[in-house]
Amino acid sequence: MDKAKVIDHIVNWLKDYATNAGVNGFVVGVSGGIDSGLTSTLCAKTGLPTLCLEMPIHQHPSHVSRAQEHIAQLKECFPNVSDERVDLTPVFETFKKQVPVAEESDKLFLSLANTRARFRMSTLYYFAGLHGMLVAGTGNKVEDFGVGFYTKYGDGGVDLSPIADLMKSEVYALAAEVGVPMSIQNAAPTDGLFGDSRSDEDQIGATYDELEWAMVQKDAGKSPDDFEGRDKVVYKIYLRLNRANQHKMNPIPVCKIPFELK
Numbered sequence: 001m002d003k004a005k006v007i008d009h010i011v012n013w014l015k016d017y018a019t020n021a022g023v024n025g026f027v028v029g030v031s032g033g034i035d036s037g038l039t040s041t042l043c044a045k046t047g048l049p050t051l052c053l054e055m056p057i058h059q060h061p062s063h064v065s066r067a068q069e070h071i072a073q074l075k076e077c078f079p080n081v082s083d084e085r086v087d088l089t090p091v092f093e094t095f096k097k098q099v100p101v102a103e104e105s106d107k108l109f110l111s112l113a114n115t116r117a118r119f120r121m122s123t124l125y126y127f128a129g130l131h132g133m134l135v136a137g138t139g140n141k142v143e144d145f146g147v148g149f150y151t152k153y154g155d156g157g158v159d160l161s162p163i164a165d166l167m168k169s170e171v172y173a174l175a176a177e178v179g180v181p182m183s184i185q186n187a188a189p190t191d192g193l194f195g196d197s198r199s200d201e202d203q204i205g206a207t208y209d210e211l212e213w214a215m216v217q218k219d220a221g222k223s224p225d226d227f228e229g230r231d232k233v234v235y236k237i238y239l240r241l242n243r244a245n246q247h248k249m250n251p252i253p254v255c256k257i258p259f260e261l262k
Contacts, residue, residue, distance in 0.1 A: 001170060003177040007042065010162050014136070015046040017160055024132040025049030025080070029124055029155070031192050032066030035138040035163065037180040038171055040070070042162055043136050044078040045178070051127060054085040055120045057092045058195035066183050073181060084127065088119050095119075113193035117154025128159070137161040140171050142208055146215045147238060148245025149191070149204065156248060167215075168208035204241070206234045214238035 018025060025048035028040040043050040052071045056064055074081045095115065102108045124135045137158030143149040144164045150156045163171060168189070175185055188199040189208065201207050206214070214235050217226075224235050 001173065003174055006170075007045070007174060007177060010042050011045045014043060014160075014162055015048065018046070018048055018134060021134065023134050025051070025134075026136045027051040027053055027124055027128045027131070027133045028136045029053050029055060029120055029138065030067045030071055030083075031138075032063040032070065032184060033138075033187070033189060033192070034168075034171055034175050034180065034184055035140055035143075036067075037070050037184045038175040038178065039136055039138045039163055040074060040081075041175075041178045041180060044074050044081050047080055049131070049133070050074075050078070050081050051131065051133060052081060052083040053124060053127060054083065055088050055123050056085075057088045057116045057119065059192060060195065060197055062187070062197070063190070063192050066181070066187060069181050070184060073179075086123055088116075088123065091119055092116060109194070113191075114151045114154055116193050117151035117191075118157075121154050121157040125157075134159040137164065139164050140166050140168050142168050142211050142215060145249055146211055147204065147241035148248040149200065149241070150248065151193075152248050155191075167212050169212060204237065206237050210234040211238055218242065 014026070026043040026046075028036060028043055028050065030036045030040050030052045040050065040052050052074060054064075054067055054071070071081075071083045075083065092112075092115070096112070121135075127133070128135050135158045137155070137160065139150055139155065139158075139161060140163055144156075144161065163174075166174065172185065188201070190197070190199045191203070204211070211234070213231075215238065217235060218238065222235070224232055224239065227235055
């Protein structure tokens with residue numbers, strides 16, 4: 001991969017899209033992770049106004065410190081970067097008091113985690129509407145089109161996706177090239193939706209390197225029976241998540257009414 005040329009390509013794509021859409025710039029949710037670190041930097045490099053938005057909800061302190069370090073670095077390097085911090089913790093806690101009490105379970109914890117992501121999406125669009133900006137997505141290719149590791153209408157609710165054709169390894173390579181802080185480059189990937197330090201690997205059961213490998217095998221038409229040991233385990237994880245999350249990756253089904261019934 002020619003990193004410099006790929007960076008220029010994405011930056012020019014972002015700039016052209018915003019110009020053709022007649023908008024002022026971009027708003028990006030900055031979490032302290034590698035994907036939002038790269039996305040916000042690429043948006044900043046367009047020279048267009050770029051609003052970095054922090055939206056903590058019972059956030060782990062390490063996530064907060066990394067996000068703040070990154071935003072401070074961007075503001076120092078790019079005069080077109082601004083930031084806002086919206087603490088959504090009180091909103092989240094009020095929501096929990098208004099919905100029916102449910103028995104503690106994995107389903108409850110996952111529903112609440114996804115609720116966090118959807119509150120953040122609404123907040124991003126509030127600022128986007130206020131400033132005439134586009135919401136830039138931070139999903140990479142493995143998350144968006146491989147295992148569907150994102151929240152539908154949460155972090156999946158965006159206007160454009162500048163890094164969604166990049167594998168996670170390529171995201172790391174470009175993040176290093178553009179100077180994303182080492183604290184972010186070295187941190188274990190996490191969605192930050194549970195208020196603790198659990199990583200994406202903890203939740204998925206496989207690393208992004210393993211998932212990239214599995215994505216290639218699926219494209220090649222391989223079967224789980226073609227592998228043994230850890231490879232077989234990883235491939236089965238990938239296939240299970242890929243199947244289960246097709247509803248995120250495919251267009252919303254529309255019930256077509258036969259002409260003779262209208």
